[in-house]
Amino acid sequence: QVQLQESGPGLVKPSETLSLTCTVSGGSISSQYWSWIRQPAGKGLEWIGRFSTTGNTYYNPSLKSRVTMSVDTSKNQLFLKLSSVTAADTAVYYCARGAQAVRHWFDPWGHGTLVTVSS
Amino acid sequence: QSALTQPRSVSGSPGQSVTISCTGTSSDVGNYNYVSWYQQHPGKAPKFMIYDVTERPSGVPDRFSGSKSGNTASLTISGLQAEDEADYYCCSYAGSSWVFGGGTKLTVL
Numbered sequence: 001q002v003q004l005q006e007s008g009p010g011l012v013k014p015s016e017t018l019s020l021t022c023t024v025s026g027g028s029i030s031s032q033y034w035s036w037i038r039q040p041a042g043k044g045l046e047w048i049g050r051f052s053t054t055g056n057t058y059y060n061p062s063l064k065s066r067v068t069m070s071v072d073t074s075k076n077q078l079f080l081k082l083s084s085v086t087a088a089d090t091a092v093y094y095c096a097r098g099a100q101a102v103r104h105w106f107d108p109w110g111h112g113t114l115v116t117v118s119s
Numbered sequence: 120q121s122a123l124t125q126p127r128s129v130s131g132s133p134g135q136s137v138t139i140s141c142t143g144t145s146s147d148v149g150n151y152n153y154v155s156w157y158q159q160h161p162g163k164a165p166k167f168m169i170y171d172v173t174e175r176p177s178g179v180p181d182r183f184s185g186s187k188s189g190n191t192a193s194l195t196i197s198g199l200q201a202e203d204e205a206d207y208y209c210c211s212y213a214g215s216s217w218v219f220g221g222g223t224k225l226t227v228l
Contacts, residue, residue: 035217044122045157045165045208045219058215061120094164104153104212107167107176 002027004095004110012117018085022078022095022110029053029076033100036069036080038091039112046091050099051078085117123148123209123220130226136197139223141209142190149190153212156185156194159222160205168207169194201227 008020022034033055036048049059051069059067068081078095092114096106124142131137141148141156148154154172157165167176169185172192182198192211196203204227209220 037219044221045210046122047210047217047219050217056215060216099212099217104151104217105155105167105170106157106165106210106217109164109166111164 002097002108004097004108006093006095006110006113008093008113008115010114010116012085012089012115013119014086014117015084018080018082018089018115018117020080020093020095020113020115022080024076024078028073029071029078030073033098033103034069034071034078035096035098035106036078037094037096037106037109038089039094040088040091048080048082048093052100055100087117089115090117091115120213120216120218123211123218125207125209125220125223127221128224128226130228131196131199132228133199133201135199136195137199137225139194139196139207139209139225141192141194141211141220143192143211143213143218144190147211147213147218148187148192150214151212152187154185154187154192155210156183157208157210158203158205159208165208196225199227203227 033052035050092112094112096109098106156169159165
């Protein structure tokens, strides 16, 4: 059973780069599709981007200029970098498996990690 | 890419049925049969409930059902139970991207 766990600094200063790691256990990160999704406190979910080791990487058009996703297959880890952060990037960040052609859903999800942008 | 539109809240009594709507555009909900739904209890990660508009993953009770008409998808929960009280989010494929709804808070009275 695949499980995901997000990790990273809980506090990032404005204008700096947010860096998060998602560690996948119970299955290989290779040949799969993985997404980052975030949720500001009290607000809805926002898809950030989807990465695959074998396919296309897609980013939310509203975040595309600031987002980079990558993986380390040897460690079964997925990474998110979001540059030039502001208070509006404060949110719980989730990693999830999905989505892809004919499997347009996200499952499972990690527990999420809260990132606060503040000086 | 704008968020899909959901009612902020709905409510129902135990045993009743409620329907949550999710309105998009001809670029997302109306153009693809790739709508999924997620249930989120406070402080928890979202849980996958419906995919491809109408399909239920294994383990999801058949009290949960999905449908779509035009640019609007819907989630219906029948035989409401106390544990159904949660936030619900729809999500649609939008061609090389995915867009979520703003979420609906379901209150079981």
